[in-house]
Amino acid sequence: MPVDLKADCIADSAGGLTFDLNVPQGTGTTWSAALVLRLRAGADDTGAAEGTDDEVRLPLGPNGPGRLRAVLPSTVALAEGRWHAFADLGDGVDPRRLLPGVNDLRSLVDRRPLAGIGRLGVRIPYATKLGNLALRSWLRGPHAEAGDILVAPEGLTVTGRLYGASPTAGAHAEARARRAGLDPVAVPLTVDGPDFRFTLPFEELAARWRHGSEPWDLWLCPAAEVPPVRIARLLDDVPEKKQVFSYPALSVPAADRELRIGPYYTLDNDLAVRVSGPAGEA
Incomplete structure (x- = not known):
């Protein structure tokens, strides 16, 4: 039976997110391993905006024993909506839903970007009603x-x-x-x-x-x-x-x-x- 995978999330003040996955020690990955974000299709979502995709793959790499890391830079545009998070370990198994771990979102509290910023991206991780990890994303300018x-x-x-x-x-x-x-x-x-x-x-x-x-x-x-x-x-x-x-x-x-x-x-x-x-x- 597959082991549930949890991801800790760390936010930075520029709007980027770092995901640290807890995996069984000895878990191997390949060059294609990735954290996968998929835009949820639903009545309240309008789909990917121009210049954005409805699936984003972030490379997963080792970050110590039993840990894998992926980074979502602030420069990667996510369409407005709700994004489900998956782990693809590159082992031929379908990507599996991630569970939320510990979030460090202190840098998001009273975030003050430069007033002249052309387009503002906001991403906040949260737990869905079923207990899975997801991101709420906004992309606005002005x-x-x-x-x-x-x-x-x-x-x-x-x-x-x-x-x-x-x-x-x-x-x-x-x-x-x-x-x-x-x-x-x-x-x-x-x-x-x-x-x-x-x-x-x-x-x-x-x-x-x-x-x-x-x-x-x-x-x-x-x-x-x-x-x-x-x-x-x-x-x-x-x-x-x-x-x-x-x-x-x-x-x-x-x-x-x-x-x-x-x-x-x-x-x-x-x-x-x-x-x-x-x-x-x-």
């Missing part, structure tokens, strides 16, 4: 990193930092409804170099509510010649922010009823706002 979030009666105040672009005159933030037929809500930015701040009035969203629970996605529009940038929180060691970062929903009057409005992170760690009607109202 990128608007969400920082402090303040929920107050007058609205939502967001501070953050823009990477890969420079705000110009007329730069603003937008809340865009996922429901068709609604114009975006635009608010001005306060800018200090790459850092930005804006306040989104809740009354603007409440006035546009129609029924049920209506999500609005938050975007940054830095310049006329730069496409809008999704606001997200990526630069830390938490792969799924929605389960960790929780914000209150406040009661906001609208016409003849009270609505509940509050921010949240999506499954892709993008920042959004939910406007909900009274409980039980469709």
Whole structure:
């Protein structure tokens, strides 16, 4: 019976990852041995982006007794999505799923890349529901990193930092409804170099509510010649922010009823706002 293989992961501040596999002593490898990353196909994945592959092979080499090492440099582009990790020991056996070992992700906490970076790559290892090793990857350029979030009666105040672009005159933030037929809500930015701040009035969203629970996605529009940038929180060691970062929903009057409005992170760690009607109202 094959022995379960575990991989310890060490992250560096540039976005690279080192994988150290624990294998039975005496395990031999060939020149073709590799740690294999495969992009998961699913409803929430869009497939490999231009210039990236849906399978990446990282050479495995000895790193002491009972240890093999593979390195994923920050310069290797991984498409956005979830990547499953396998070990191919070059022994003719199909690659086997890796189990997570010990992660050292300290360098990801409050990571601060250079603001002028053209394209930002983020990779965070995690354990799947079945207990296997996987990576959550983002590849964005430009990128608007969400920082402090303040929920107050007058609205939502967001501070953050823009990477890969420079705000110009007329730069603003937008809340865009996922429901068709609604114009975006635009608010001005306060800018200090790459850092930005804006306040989104809740009354603007409440006035546009129609029924049920209506999500609005938050975007940054830095310049006329730069496409809008999704606001997200990526630069830390938490792969799924929605389960960790929780914000209150406040009661906001609208016409003849009270609505509940509050921010949240999506499954892709993008920042959004939910406007909900009274409980039980469709």
